Amino acid sequence: MKIGIVLYPTFGGSGVVATELGKALxxxxxxxxxxxxxxxxxxxxxxxxxFFHEVSISDYPLFEHTPYEQVLTSKLVDVVKYxxxxxxxxxxxxxxxxxxxxxxxxxxxxxxxIPFITTLHGTDITLVGKDPSFEPVITFSIKKSTIVTAVSxxxxxxxxxxxxINRDIEVVPNFIKLSEYELENxxxxxxxxxxxxxxxxxxxxxxxxxxxxxxxxxxFRRLLDKGIKAKLLLVGDGPERNILERTCREWGLCDKIVxxxxxxxxxxxxxxxxxxxxxxxxxxxxLAALEALAAKVPVIASNTGGxxxxxxxxxxxxxxxxxxVEDMANNAYEILxxxxxxxxxxxxxxxxxxxxxxxxxLPLYEALxxxxxxxxxxx
Numbered sequence: 001m002k003i004g005i006v007l008y009p010t011f012g013g014s015g016v017v018a019t020e021l022g023k024a025l026x027x028x029x030x031x032x033x034x035x036x037x038x039x040x041x042x043x044x045x046x047x048x049x050x051f052f053h054e055v056s057i058s059d060y061p062l063f064e065h066t067p068y069e070q071v072l073t074s075k076l077v078d079v080v081k082y083x084x085x086x087x088x089x090x091x092x093x094x095x096x097x098x099x100x101x102x103x104x105x106x107x108x109x110x111x112x113x114i115p116f117i118t119t120l121h122g123t124d125i126t127l128v129g130k131d132p133s134f135e136p137v138i139t140f141s142i143k144k145s146t147i148v149t150a151v152s153x154x155x156x157x158x159x160x161x162x163x164x165i166n167r168d169i170e171v172v173p174n175f176i177k178l179s180e181y182e183l184e185n186x187x188x189x190x191x192x193x194x195x196x197x198x199x200x201x202x203x204x205x206x207x208x209x210x211x212x213x214x215x216x217x218x219x220f221r222r223l224l225d226k227g228i229k230a231k232l233l234l235v236g237d238g239p240e241r242n243i244l245e246r247t248c249r250e251w252g253l254c255d256k257i258v259x260x261x262x263x264x265x266x267x268x269x270x271x272x273x274x275x276x277x278x279x280x281x282x283x284x285x286x287l288a289a290l291e292a293l294a295a296k297v298p299v300i301a302s303n304t305g306g307x308x309x310x311x312x313x314x315x316x317x318x319x320x321x322x323x324x325v326e327d328m329a330n331n332a333y334e335i336l337x338x339x340x341x342x343x344x345x346x347x348x349x350x351x352x353x354x355x356x357x358x359x360x361x362l363p364l365y366e367a368l369x370x371x372x373x374x375x376x377x378x379x
Contacts, residue, residue: 001369002031004079004088006072006096009040013287014121017151017174018091019043021365024177024358026050028366033083035075037068041264053079069095069102076103080114087369088116090145094134097141115146115372119172120155122284139163146372151285152306158284170368173309174285175361178354181294183271190272193258199230199336202273202297204266204288205280207238212302214240215279215325217247217257219300222329224256228336232257233273235266270295274342275332278302281322286310293317293353298345300332316345316352 003025007018019042022032026049034040037055055075057068076099079085088103090096100116107114118141142148142165149170150156156169194200201220205211213234220232234244234257241259248254260269270276276292278301283289286307289299293310299317301307313319318331335345 001087001373002033002083002085003369004033004035004076004083004085005091006035006076006088006100007040007091009034009036009038009043013174013285014091014119015040016042017121017287018089018119020175020177020358021089021362022050023047024362025366028362033079033085035072035079051083069099072096072099073102073106076100077106080107081110081112085114086373088114089365089369090116090118092121093118093138093141097145098137101141101144115375117147117149117368117372118142118145120148120150120159120169122151122155135163139165143167146375147368149368152309154306154309155284172364172368173356173361174287174290175356175358176290176294176353178294178357181267181270181291181296181353183267183295186268186272189268193233193272194231196229199228199274200233200272201230201275201277201332202233202235202269202292203277204235204269204291205238205278207236207240207244209240210281211240212279212281212323213244214247215323215328216277217244217251217253218325219277219279219328219332220257221251221253222325223332223336224253226329226333228333230256230274230336233260233269234258235260235263235269237262266291267295270297273297275300275335276317277328277332278307279320279322279325279328280304280307283307289317290353290356293349294356296346296350298335298342298349300328300335310352310356312348312352316349 005018005022008015019040026032031049033051035053055072088100090100097118104114149172151174153171156171203216207213248257270292276297276299278289280302283305289310292299293316299311301311302322303319304322311317320327
């Protein structure tokens with residue numbers, strides 16, 4: 001199949017998933033065309049069956065803000081027409097799905113029929129979608145999509161709750177390429193951060209308020225108070241970082257907390273970690289948790305959104321109510337209190353992650369692609 005993937009090219013979960021999906025499809029022989037405003041961060045080199053089409057954004061004196069949706073629409077029309085695409089897969093409802101619909105109608109007038117699938121990733125529903133100025137466009141785009149998917153049952157339920165939609169939504173979970181996480185612990189690398197054999201506790205996020213990164217510090221401090229020798233690795237950057245650094249100094253814990261900043265790849269960090277903290281207020285799926293599990297790292301997280309669909313309480317980690325840092329600290333202690341318990345949870349973490357290996361998820365998307373093309377051609 002010839003498939004156009006429309007995405008945000010950044011480090012965000014939707015962009016990462018969309019890029020890895022395209023790479024896996026190309027490896028199976030499909031022709032993949034990425035369409036976005038810059039090269040996706042995970043598309044690090046030229047690959048067979050993969051093409052990139054840049055949506056060029058120019059400044060026009062007439063417009064205060066560049067009309068990206070219209071520029072994207074024109075690019076979609078161009079790529080579909082001249083590359084003879086059979087399908088568009090849009091990751092994120094706006095502006096991708098709405099642009100795909102406009103492109104679809106323009107091409108229809110030229111006798112070209114192109115179906116499009118919309119994958120809902122989370123903030124397009126739970127954050128952007130709650131803005132009244134966007135709601136009608138998102139609702140329309142979802143209704144007009146040939147097929148709609150969501151990355152979790154939780155997000156599917158949120159979509160039905162927040163939008164006047166009665167159409168079917170297929171749940172296709174996010175995925176990881178499990179083989180990429182099969183790294184041996186780099187002892188020298190781990191000793192750099194844990195020279196006295198401390199446990200390494202890790203958190204990875206964009207440091208926004210919704211991630212409740214201050215709770216990470218609270219859980220870590222309480223874990224230390226329980227006698228666990230540990231270091232905390234914080235990966236990422238964002239608006240809460242300055243507050244975290246001040247708190248670190250006020251608590252006198254800067255010798256036990258390491259700010260690693262934003263990293264292109266977090267696999268090496270996870271490979272030396274013993275425990276992962278994700279106390280978010282909400283997560284549509286919890287991709288960071290899945291990546292930790294794939295690296296055999298048990299997870300302490302909130303029982304919110306799609307996280308319970310990824311982390312099984314008492315098996316691959318523990319779940320607590322949002323904000324219950326004492327319960328999270330107690331659960332963290334239960335895992336780290338003995339080498340035997342930690343070893344058990346590490347094995348379970350990997351087993352949990354295997355449910356989401358790309359080899360199991362990819363056929364689900366391929367089947368939907370075939371269905372979308374067949375359904376659209378029969379109209």
